[in-house]
Amino acid sequence: MAFNWKESPVGQTVVAAIDQAKDQGPVPSLKKGERLDGKTCLITGANSGLGKGIALEFARAGARVLMACRGGIPEAGEEVKRESGSHQVEMLPVDLSDFASIHALCDKLRDSNIRLDSIVLNAAVVPLKPRPTVQGFDPMFGVNYLANVVLLERLLSDGVIPNRSFAQPPQEVPAGEARPRIIVVSSEDHRRTQGICFEGLGEYYEYKVTGDIAQYGKTKLMLTTYAQELSRRLRDDRGVDVGVYTFCPGAVRTNIGRAAPWVFRVLLDTFMRFFFADPEQAAEPALYFAASEAMEGRSGVYFFRMKEIDPAEEALDHEIAQRLWKESERLIVATQRW
Numbered sequence: 323m324a325f326n327w328k329e330s331p332v333g334q335t336v337v338a339a340i341d342q343a344k345d346q347g348p349v350p351s352l353k354k355g356e357r358l359d360g361k362t363c364l365i366t367g368a369n370s371g372l373g374k375g376i377a378l379e380f381a382r383a384g385a386r387v388l389m390a391c392r393g394g395i396p397e398a399g400e401e402v403k404r405e406s407g408s409h410q411v412e413m414l415p416v417d418l419s420d421f422a423s424i425h426a427l428c429d430k431l432r433d434s435n436i437r438l439d440s441i442v443l444n445a446a447v448v449p450l451k452p453r454p455t456v457q458g459f460d461p462m463f464g465v466n467y468l469a470n471v472v473l474l475e476r477l478l479s480d481g482v483i484p485n486r487s488f489a490q491p492p493q494e495v496p497a498g499e500a501r502p503r504i505i506v507v508s509s510e511d512h513r514r515t516q517g518i519c520f521e522g523l524g525e526y527y528e529y530k531v532t533g534d535i536a537q538y539g540k541t542k543l544m545l546t547t548y549a550q551e552l553s554r555r556l557r558d559d560r561g562v563d564v565g566v567y568t569f570c571p572g573a574v575r576t577n578i579g580r581a582a583p584w585v586f587r588v589l590l591d592t593f594m595r596f597f598f599a600d601p602e603q604a605a606e607p608a609l610y611f612a613a614s615e616a617m618e619g620r621s622g623v624y625f626f627r628m629k630e631i632d633p634a635e636e637a638l639d640h641e642i643a644q645r646l647w648k649e650s651e652r653l654i655v656a657t658q659r660w
């Protein structure tokens with residue numbers, strides 16, 4: 323196969339930096355008074371990078387912020403409290419590479435009668451040397467994709483995210499209040515992959531740097547496709563039950579490349595310093611989806627930074643999405659037989 327520089331780690335960094343520099347033209351923004359006072363929002367992977375930027379912006383906007391993290395407890399929460407001036411910041415431990423840990427988080431939220439107004443599925447991993455998750459999956463498949471399915475299934479069926487579609491018993495949001503919102507952090511890399519491969523879905527295998535990037539794009543395609551299907555299933559003849567929104571934050575100055583070889587990391591750090599956005603700036607789409615009145619009654623929306631665009635065609639394919647949903651269920655059920 324011919325070498326395509328754009329698919330190499332360096333090529334992808336350059337492409338991301340070029341995209342970042344492009345003017346997006348007119349984009350929506352929050353109106354004065356659109357805030358998150360009185361709202362409870364959970365963010366995964368909020369101890370660093372974009373997730374921490376989102377936690378900070380949500381706290382500044384008045385939300386009670388639940389930071390669901392595997393590390394940085396309590397330091398990251400203390401930092402967000404200090405920088406935002408808010409006391410409504412809590413840290414909850416979760417390791418998304420272990421379904422038992424996800425269930426423990428869900429038990430805690432249910433038993434504490436938490437009701438989420440929004441959730442941001444932000445956590446992701448790009449390991450250089452993959453190690454299987456506790457349930458034996460490829461780590462990027464497990465953390466970047468399937469963990470989110472397990473988490474949402476529980477939160478929706480427990481009514482921690484109030485809804486009438488999956489909750490037992492069904493839960494109504496009081497009239498005049500905004501519907502809950504599920505916000506999914508994807509990546510434009512979901513377009514730069516050769517599609518979802520259902521054969522051996524989620525199986526652990528060893529890959530090197532280039533395969534790493536290809537696998538990352540695939541997990542983001544799965545996540546984006548799943549989000550579209552979820553938005554269909556959380557809509558009925560009465561309209562949107564729970565809104566589902568997906569975005570790529572653009573190129574953000576974070577720790578995402580921490581596992582890369584040092585030469586690439588030096589290059590990445592230099593690029594990031596000059597061309598990538600800082601995490602608080604990149605949090606804008608998440609804040610917009612959580613607080614904007616314009617998003618009420620809308621779902622299945624995809625943003626690249628602050629511009630609404632269509633996700634990849636495959637992510638909009640209903641048949642592929644239904645198959646992915648079914649296969650994901652099958653894999654989750656199989657782990658319960660252990």
Ligand SMILES: NC(=O)c1ccc[n+]([C@@H]2O[C@H](COP(=O)([O-])OP(=O)(O)OC[C@H]3O[C@@H](n4cnc5c(N)ncnc54)[C@H](OP(=O)(O)O)[C@@H]3O)[C@@H](O)[C@H]2O)c1
Binds near residue numbers: 579
């Ligand atoms: N940076 C970019 O240019 C860019 C571009 C497009 C999309 N994104 C997306 O933005 C999101 C945030 O990434 P980032 O750039 O901010 O990278 P990051 O700084 O590496 O943040 C990733 C977060 O995910 C957490 N995480 C990883 N594995 C976990 C696990 N097993 N359990 C719980 N948490 C786990 C990390 O926690 P630890 O600190 O404990 O590892 C960290 O808080 C990701 O979804 C990424 O795909 C980033």
